[in-house]
Amino acid sequence: AARRGAMGAEGKAKKGHRARQAGAKANKKNAKKDKRAGKTLSKGQNPKAFGRSSAGIKARIAQSRKAEIQEKKLHVPLVDRSYTAAEPPPIVIAVVGPPGVGKTTLIRSLVKHYTRHVLSEVRGPVTIVSGKARRLTFFECGNDLNSMMDIGKCADLILLMIDGSFGFEMETFEFLNILQAHGFPKILGVLTHLDHFKDNKGLRKTKKKMKARFWTEVHDGAKLFYFSGLEKSGRYPKTETHNLARFISVAKFRPLVWRNTHPYVLADRFEDVTDPERIRQDPACDRSIFLYGWCRGTFLRPTQRVHLPGVGDFSIDAVTVLDDPCPLPNSDKDKTKRRTLKAAEKTIYAPMSDVSGILFDKDATYIEIPDKHVVFSRPETLFPGSLGTGEDVTEAEQTNRAKEELMNAQKHHTAEFSEGVQLVRSLQGTEHTVDEMLEDASMQLFKGGRKLTSREYGQGETARIEELEDEDDEDEDDEDEEEGEEDEEEGEEDEEEGE
Numbered sequence: 001a002a003r004r005g006a007m008g009a010e011g012k013a014k015k016g017h018r019a020r021q022a023g024a025k026a027n028k029k030n031a032k033k034d035k036r037a038g039k040t041l042s043k044g045q046n047p048k049a050f051g052r053s054s055a056g057i058k059a060r061i062a063q064s065r066k067a068e069i070q071e072k073k074l075h076v077p078l079v080d081r082s083y084t085a086a087e088p089p090p091i092v093i094a095v096v097g098p099p100g101v102g103k104t105t106l107i108r109s110l111v112k113h114y115t116r117h118v119l120s121e122v123r124g125p126v127t128i129v130s131g132k133a134r135r136l137t138f139f140e141c142g143n144d145l146n147s148m149m150d151i152g153k154c155a156d157l158i159l160l161m162i163d164g165s166f167g168f169e170m171e172t173f174e175f176l177n178i179l180q181a182h183g184f185p186k187i188l189g190v191l192t193h194l195d196h197f198k199d200n201k202g203l204r205k206t207k208k209k210m211k212a213r214f215w216t217e218v219h220d221g222a223k224l225f226y227f228s229g230l231e232k233s234g235r236y237p238k239t240e241t242h243n244l245a246r247f248i249s250v251a252k253f254r255p256l257v258w259r260n261t262h263p264y265v266l267a268d269r270f271e272d273v274t275d276p277e278r279i280r281q282d283p284a285c286d287r288s289i290f291l292y293g294w295c296r297g298t299f300l301r302p303t304q305r306v307h308l309p310g311v312g313d314f315s316i317d318a319v320t321v322l323d324d325p326c327p328l329p330n331s332d333k334d335k336t337k338r339r340t341l342k343a344a345e346k347t348i349y350a351p352m353s354d355v356s357g358i359l360f361d362k363d364a365t366y367i368e369i370p371d372k373h374v375v376f377s378r379p380e381t382l383f384p385g386s387l388g389t390g391e392d393v394t395e396a397e398q399t400n401r402a403k404e405e406l407m408n409a410q411k412h413h414t415a416e417f418s419e420g421v422q423l424v425r426s427l428q429g430t431e432h433t434v435d436e437m438l439e440d441a442s443m444q445l446f447k448g449g450r451k452l453t454s455r456e457y458g459q460g461e462t463a464r465i466e467e468l469e470d471e472d473d474e475d476e477d478d479e480d481e482e483e484g485e486e487d488e489e490e491g492e493e494d495e496e497e498g499e
Contacts, residue, residue, distance in 0.1 A: 097161030124352030
């Protein structure tokens with residue numbers, strides 16, 4: 001009645017109540033309706049959480065998957081002929097990037113992760129044992145086209161390093177173009193210098209942009225690792241290094257056709273065995289060298305010609321099989337199944353680098369001992385000129401500085417005052433030989449008596465021997481005289497009997 005009165009007074013009806021279309025009440029009411037109708041919210045009916053809610057999308061995905069499987073069946077399976085040997089050669093991992101991006105730091109961090117060795121200088125190939133059946137050879141690529149072409153021919157895995165604070169550089173694009181002509185091996189991206197970003201928003205945008213560009217240049221889904229700043233030790237953080245090392249340890253490689261049909265050797269070290277006299281007479285004479293390395297690909301015949309990049313084609317004089325300098329762990333000796341390597345099995349072979357202070361040269365092997373461990377040598381025995389200051393100082397000043405540095409280093413060593421060190425140092429200070437010291441040695445039998453020296457004793461013995469020889473001569477003379485007298489007496493008796 002009130003409503004009709006209002007309508008009559010105003011001449012028109014008011015709006016009716018509108019039920020809620022969204023919110024908690026509306027959801028609750030809709031859920032009750034679905035329950036009465038027998039509908040249930042299943043896993044596949046949530047289009048926001050599961051993208052394959054449409055039958056057309058499912059059909060296209062299934063069809064694409066089937067076509068991919070059929071295409072794989074058409075590919076001829078390739079067997080890497082390098083790994084058909086009893087012990088496969090190490091996997092060549094090339095670290096490529098522009099200058100200052102952190103290539104040496106990455107190799108040092110990976111070597112520390114795998115072998116617990118600290119490399120102060122990375123030079124040439126570095127081979128390590130990463131597992132019970134896998135070895136890795138790290139090689140740093142130079143910033144020139146020749147090195148990039150050589151690495152593209154022999155590398156199994158590429159660690160492409162990118163400066164996150166700067167972006168892709170021209171060297172990176174040049175190297176990717178070179179790889180397209182040599183088979184394009186497996187590539188892992190490493191984004192460094194991310195500690196330069198102060199805000200997280202800019203860091204996320206940079207990561208997203210770099211990843212999209214990396215996928216465009218390599219392929220969709222290519223793995224990209226993110227490395228932040230350095231630790232106090234000068235290496236990358238352990239967690240980030242561990243993530244990269246895990247991918248490297250389990251990576252699989254499809255063999256390239258050209259490498260599978262040609263032998264090639266990445267030389268670990270070389271020796272020049274040319275006669276030094278010939279080199280002195282003619283520095284530009286032909287050289288004879290020995291190259292050491294693992295043979296990859298097919299068999300290397302002694303009579304075939306080989307090509308040295310940047311030098312030319314040459315003939316091989318001989319091919320010799322040598323003992324493996326970095327062998328795999330022998331599983332026959334250890335019958336127990338282990339998932340990790342022992343500390344003694346984590347070996348490293350880097351003849352051109354300073355591994356634990358050992359450096360291989362073309363004609364010698366050098367062992368570097370830190371100054372704090374040099375306790376047996378006296379400071380004055382150091383060779384001057386080893387400071388490397390570059391100043392115009394005299395040899396005496398260099399010697400004094402070296403003495404001071406060594407003495408300061410020796411003061412903190414625990415073996416400085418040990419009996420063995422003092423004994424060795426006393427032997428270093430001798431000025432006479434053992435025979436001379438024995439000749440000057442003396443002995444005193446009674447207190448206050450005269451000391452008998454070894455030299456006098458030797459002279460006395462010599463004089464005594466001479467006296468004894470004289471007495472023997474006199475005795476022999478006396479005997480001869482007696483025999484002569486006896487002969488005379490016998491002669492006289494014979495004469496008397498004859499008379």
